Amino acid sequence: MNSGRTGRHAGPLVIAIDGPAASGKGTLARRLALHYGLPHLDTGLLYRAVALTLIDAGTDLDDGGAAARAAGALSAERLSDPRLRERAMGEAASRVSSVPEVRAALLSWQRKFAEGAQGAVLDGRDIGTVVCPGAPVKLFITAAPEERARRRHLELLGRGEETTLAAILADIRARDARDSSRAAAPLKAAEDAVVLDTTELDADAAFAQAVAIAERLKAA
Ligand code: C5P
Numbered sequence: 001m002n003s004g005r006t007g008r009h010a011g012p013l014v015i016a017i018d019g020p021a022a023s024g025k026g027t028l029a030r031r032l033a034l035h036y037g038l039p040h041l042d043t044g045l046l047y048r049a050v051a052l053t054l055i056d057a058g059t060d061l062d063d064g065g066a067a068a069r070a071a072g073a074l075s076a077e078r079l080s081d082p083r084l085r086e087r088a089m090g091e092a093a094s095r096v097s098s099v100p101e102v103r104a105a106l107l108s109w110q111r112k113f114a115e116g117a118q119g120a121v122l123d124g125r126d127i128g129t130v131v132c133p134g135a136p137v138k139l140f141i142t143a144a145p146e147e148r149a150r151r152r153h154l155e156l157l158g159r160g161e162e163t164t165l166a167a168i169l170a171d172i173r174a175r176d177a178r179d180s181s182r183a184a185a186p187l188k189a190a191e192d193a194v195v196l197d198t199t200e201l202d203a204d205a206a207f208a209q210a211v212a213i214a215e216r217l218k219a220a
């Protein structure tokens with residue numbers, strides 16, 4: 001295993017990974033964190049946890065004030081709730097994530113994580129553009145919507161969630177449109193991010209390419 005401090009980059013290493021739903025960024029982020037011995041934060045879980053708090057309280061997901069309060073009061077224990085991984089929660093998270101006060105409350109949480117002495121790997125939608133704009137390694141992971149839907153379908157079937165490929169593709173297109181068009185921190189690649197298209201890559205090939213890119217950016 002390589003050390004996170006090899007190469008010309010000095011100090012704690014922060015790796016920012018962004019991309020649309022089911023692009024493979026979560027798997028890549030976990031593997032990069034393991035490879036470099038860094039803590040990892042899946043920032044989508046924060047937005048999912050805010051949505052789950054509202055759902056559990058019977059509050060409308062479009063109640064921006066309630067969403068902002070839930071984001072401000074979020075506790076780390078909430079992030080391990082298995083319901084956060086359910087398909088409906090991705091859609092619900094996408095709705096609360098367009099509220100600027102929700103994003104502001106979660107920003108300080110994410111920055112604190114990234115500023116730890118060890119460095120960190122964070123994955124989400126706005127890590128390279130807003131949360132960690134100074135990260136030396138920025139990756140934007142993408143793949144064709146049909147391929148992302150196929151992967152997510154397999155993953156959900158594996159977890160016993162009944163669903164169809166067509167429904168997932170529709171979800172993915174709706175989430176892409178909402179995440180890319182919102183005014184607050186929309187999904188987009190940072191200008192200095194390297195784009196990695198995983199449509200034709202399996203998980204190992206994508207990981208090998210991501211490490212090669214990270215090594216190059218670290219040494220730049
Ligand atoms: O990555 P994941 O699918 O878990 O994210 C769920 C939703 O949370 C996304 O569709 C997006 O709307 C929102 N999100 C965000 N910014 C992040 C991470 C997730 O807006 N950094």
